[in-house]
Amino acid sequence: MSSVVWKLVGPGAGFIATAVANRVVKKAWVGITKSPPPDNPEDPDVAWKEAVVWALASGAIIGITRLLVERQAAVWYRNTFNEAPPGLGKGDDGRVEQLS
Template identity: 45%
Template sequence: MAKKDTQQQDSSKVWSIFSLGAALLGATVARKTVTKSWQAATGKNPPANPADPDVDLWEAVLWAAASGTIIQIARMLFSRRAAHYYARSTGHLPPGLGRDNQDPSKSDPATT
């Protein structure tokens, strides 16, 4: 039994490092992509600090919305890809990730 606990802890550590790397890589790629897209669309650099009062409000809001959305989507996609690779490599889902049971025909246990 102790060996199984050690394997689960090792698996959890590997997944933690792997998922962190995937999320950071996804965020970095997305940040560079959204910055280049902003420069191509507006002809100028994105605001360094959208909270700066010298930055137009519309520009700050648009930058925050665009960069936040793109970066979070990229992080999610990279993390999903990492989970898929992990599952293929180990034969099971990463620790903490399980099937969602999103079958609408089943009742929600919280409401019953």
Template identity: 40%
Template sequence: MSNIVAKLATTGAALAASFIAKKATDGTWSFVTGKEVPDNPDDPDIDIKEAILFAILSGALIALARMLANRQTTKVLGAAQGKSSAQIADES
């Protein structure tokens, strides 16, 4: 049962982190470039440099947020269950 709870908590944290990172990406993009976020970077009308930079920025921020959320969730679950973070990570 605790394995299911750990997976649900980790998944929920990763989804929340992705949502927050997406908002941060959009805000950062608008602040740095002064432009709106590309609706669809795959659109051929979007400049290729702009599409690449947006993909790099969004990918990096989302991956970082998800990794941090997973680490923190594992740490909290481990403390709550009296296990080390490594034991919780191995169960997931």
């Protein structure tokens, strides 16, 4: 049962965090630059500077937000089920298991 919960909570937390962070980043971009973010930074018509700044800002903020939310989800799981989430615990030899 607990592994089924983690299969829903882990990815669900990451998905929601990504969606919220993406909206926040776009609003912050508009607030700072007074223009919408590039729809497709890979488009050659988008200036290099704008494409790179957008990629760095959005990637960092979304990545850090996902990390924070997914770690909190893992803490919640550990506190609720008294075990590490599947794929995040230590193996029999004491090494941290790799995510599959």
